[in-house]
Amino acid sequence: MNWISDWALPKVKAIFGGTREVPDNLWHKCPSCEQMIFHRDLERNLHVCTHCGHHMRISANARVKATLDEGWSRIELPKAPADPLRFRDQRRYGDRLKEAQQKNAMDDAVLVAQGSIEGRKAVVAAFEFAFMGGSMGAGVGEALVTAAKLAVLQDAPLIVFTASGGARMQEGTVSLMQMPRTVIATRMVKEAGLPFIVVMCDPTTGGVTASFAMLGDIHIAEPGALIGFAGARVIEQTVREKLPEGFQRAEYLLQHGILDMVVKRHDMRATLARVISLLREPMPLVTPTPDLPALPAPDAPAEAARPA
Template structure:
């Protein structure tokens, strides 16, 4: 036995060999290229500490920051018919769904929850762009209708965070049908006299922008968010002209009257609390001494409580 070659040399090599760094410890900002430590980025709500670029954030992380103490209850969403068109391109549609579920740990592209925000009970829905581009399919339509139904039932405002690449092509016309379905659902909130606040995040495009994402009583966007129906590249290729700098960004839309506010993600919770209580006719919340939620229960009852069940039942039979 060669003692030096069999023991000493491997020991020395192990001491000086380069250790591999886990890939999930660092993230690169797509805007400025800065490498960000994962804990620092998470504590800053996925906002770059160097250039303030707002990166994608999961619905659960968003709700953890939105609700008091990060406590919320998920709202059940009816399951649609799986793979109704038996769609197949390079992969089968069910295989794409399974891959997205494994990647994100979520069942679908939208999460609906109820809880208190500044001691004000609210219903919230958020899209997950990492799940097949946050595409709007039958499940997303069912999720919005479930959120609206729950909001009308409990007499609570609805806050929706949009992030989508548009309709889900694997569901064809059934995906496009979610545009009128969700529009009717938003009208239910209006008839019940309940606030509907939309927060548009990067990106919000396609059929989502053409339906529920632009129907809010108040339209708020995160800085730098792309908000459009057709993207800038498609428009440039169609009209063969150079578009203005920052065209279809949140700041551009605010300047041209399409949005009410552009709010930094770290200030979003306080902004939503203020706007929600203002729309409900409640006194402003005071930090450290927030009012009890009992005053929200004093809202007048809905004019026709039996109505919420009808829109949610009809579209499910159509789908």
């Protein structure tokens, strides 16, 4: 798309003045069809490609805003121990963590909010993939436990939007311990008789898939979402077989019974409201219809006159 830099940008600069700088993020390229989309059109369309319908990754804040009614509130989460292992590779883990916190305005990779969906109470936990790949460390485990406790306290369903690469390697065994912690959190919600709904977004892999993400009462996914535990290349090398096309995509998993439904982002809010209504609101009683009197038998056809 050299015409943008060679022709379009000089024209824009000429219109608005040669010294005025034009932002570089006005246009976004769809990773699927590679068409260019104006940033305002993309935001209005919930980051779904206007040409091919590809669902791009969005921030946790944007996802919660698109799901909950106006007036929702963000929940302050308990502080988790930072860098418990004093881990260092090319950089200190503590420095990486601070950089991610400043960039995303979040303490860790999960945002928890309370509000309503079309008037129905709900607690939502949304993963932020831009925060170190949405990896699950102690902070994420603490966030999910807090969300589960809040759901039980408010007698509201818990909805989790997953987008993660798995456990956070910089926290070692501490990150692996979040798998049983999150499983216990789901048990808290279910034992209270509340729905636990998991919406799997691109990507949902690793320890997140191996723990709470597959324990929902209802499993929903966005179109084309990558869902699995290990990568396709690792699986092929292990089983020594060629995997089917789209082996770890949402549509394939729906056909094989892993998911309950695949829902487009524009329909997600209405779908969640309908699911909560079916699971939480009592069905109206059907008044039995009184027995109607039996209809009389039709008259027998008259016999045709016989010739004399």
